[in-house]
Amino acid sequence: MKVPYIDGLVPNEVVTAQFLVLSKETRQKKTGEPYLSLHLADRTGEMEAKMWDNVAEVMDTFDRDDFVKVKGLMQLYQNRSQFTVHRLRRLENHEVDLADYFPCSERDPEEMFAELKGIIGGLRNPHLRGLLEAVFSDSQLAALYKIAPAAKSIHHACRSGLIEHVLSLCTLARLTASHYPEIDLDLLLTGVILHDIGKVEELTYARSFNYSANGQLLGHIILGLRLIGQKFDQLPDFPPKLRSLVEHMIVSHHGELEFGSPKLPAFAEALMLHHLDNLDSKMNAIRSALKRDRHADGEFTGYIASLERSLLKKDRYLHGDQPTAVPRPAMEPKKPVEANQVKPNQEAQPVPPPSRTPGPPGAAPDHFPRPAPSERRPEHRPAPSTLFGEKLQAVLEQKK
Numbered sequence: 001m002k003v004p005y006i007d008g009l010v011p012n013e014v015v016t017a018q019f020l021v022l023s024k025e026t027r028q029k030k031t032g033e034p035y036l037s038l039h040l041a042d043r044t045g046e047m048e049a050k051m052w053d054n055v056a057e058v059m060d061t062f063d064r065d066d067f068v069k070v071k072g073l074m075q076l077y078q079n080r081s082q083f084t085v086h087r088l089r090r091l092e093n094h095e096v097d098l099a100d101y102f103p104c105s106e107r108d109p110e111e112m113f114a115e116l117k118g119i120i121g122g123l124r125n126p127h128l129r130g131l132l133e134a135v136f137s138d139s140q141l142a143a144l145y146k147i148a149p150a151a152k153s154i155h156h157a158c159r160s161g162l163i164e165h166v167l168s169l170c171t172l173a174r175l176t177a178s179h180y181p182e183i184d185l186d187l188l189l190t191g192v193i194l195h196d197i198g199k200v201e202e203l204t205y206a207r208s209f210n211y212s213a214n215g216q217l218l219g220h221i222i223l224g225l226r227l228i229g230q231k232f233d234q235l236p237d238f239p240p241k242l243r244s245l246v247e248h249m250i251v252s253h254h255g256e257l258e259f260g261s262p263k264l265p266a267f268a269e270a271l272m273l274h275h276l277d278n279l280d281s282k283m284n285a286i287r288s289a290l291k292r293d294r295h296a297d298g299e300f301t302g303y304i305a306s307l308e309r310s311l312l313k314k315d316r317y318l319h320g321d322q323p324t325a326v327p328r329p330a331m332e333p334k335k336p337v338e339a340n341q342v343k344p345n346q347e348a349q350p351v352p353p354p355s356r357t358p359g360p361p362g363a364a365p366d367h368f369p370r371p372a373p374s375e376r377r378p379e380h381r382p383a384p385s386t387l388f389g390e391k392l393q394a395v396l397e398q399k400k
Helices: 109-121 126-136 139-147 161-177 185-194 213-217 219-232 240-252 268-292 314-319 387-399
Strands: 014-028 034-042 045-051 067-077 080-091
Touching (some): 034 080, 161 185, 240 268
Antiparallel strands (some): 014 067
C-alpha cells in the first residue's frame, strides 16, 4: 500500500510519494525556461502541482494517465494547497497497485449493488420492477454500473460514485414521498435508478475520468434513452404511457433547458427527481470542496466554480482553527411536538454569535433562541448605542 496519500499531506513537509497524472502542461517562466503544471491524484483526492527546476530532464519521460513517483513539498500558494515537485520519475504498471490511485466510494460496490437489488425487489408495480430487473440482469451493464463515477469532477467523481449517488437519492425519495401522498414512489424510484444510467457510456474511467467520444457527441441523457430503449424492446407488454413517463423523467432530470434537459419536468415525480438530484449533487460538491480546502487559511474557501460561490468553513468560523465539540445541554424528557428542538445555551457566548437552531415543527425558518427573562432589558428594549439613545432611555425610565 502506498503512503502517504493526498489527504495525509500537510503543508511545509517534504515527502516522497506516488501519484496518477491527471493533466500535464508545459509552460514558460518569465525567463523563457520551461516549467510543468500538473494535476496529480490518488484514491483520496486531487491536487495541483508545479515543477520549476530540472524540467528538461523529465518533461518528455511521462504523460497524462501515467503513474509517477515524486519528491516534493506541499505549500500554500494564494491560500490554496499546491505541491512543488523537486524530483520526478515515471513508474511502470508493475510498480503500482491500481487500487491506490483511483478515487473510489468508501462503500463496497458489491454491498451497494445488493442494496440496490433489494430496493428493486421491493417495488410493487410489476412493470417497473420487471424493467429494472431486465436492466440489471445484463451482466456487462451491471458491472459498469457498479464502478462508474457519477460525474467527471463536480460531484460523486469517484469509482462507484454513480451507485452511491443513486442509493443516496433512493433514501431521499422515500423520505420526501412519505410527506406527499400523491407521489407514486415506485415511479420515483425507477426514475432515480435510471436517470443517470447513460453515465456508464458517457464517461471513461479506466484511469483518470474523462468523456468518451459518444459522451461528447451525445451526452448521458441520449445514451441513457438508448440503453433503456433496448430493455423496453424486451418487454412487449410494458404499458406505452408508463414507458413515456419513465423516458420523460430521464430527459427532464436536469430541470432546465439551459442545463441540458430537452424538456422541463412535467409531472410531480419528474420535478421531485430533479430537485432531489440537484440537492444530493450540491451537498456532495460542498463536502468535497471543504475537504480540498482544509489546509488553506481563512474562514472561507476559494471560489468554487461548480457552486458559483465561496463556502464558509463553518467549524472554523464557530470554533477557530481547533474545532472543539460543543457540549449539549441537559435533555428534557422527550415530548412528541418538541422532539427536534434544541435547547439554547443558558450562558451568553460572545464568540461565536448565537447560531440558528431549529424550532418546533411549523416554526419559521429564522427561529433563534431567546434570552432568559433575567437577561432581557425592560420591555425588551435594546441597549442604547449613542449619547442620544442614552438620554432617550433615561427619559423613558423616568416616565415609568
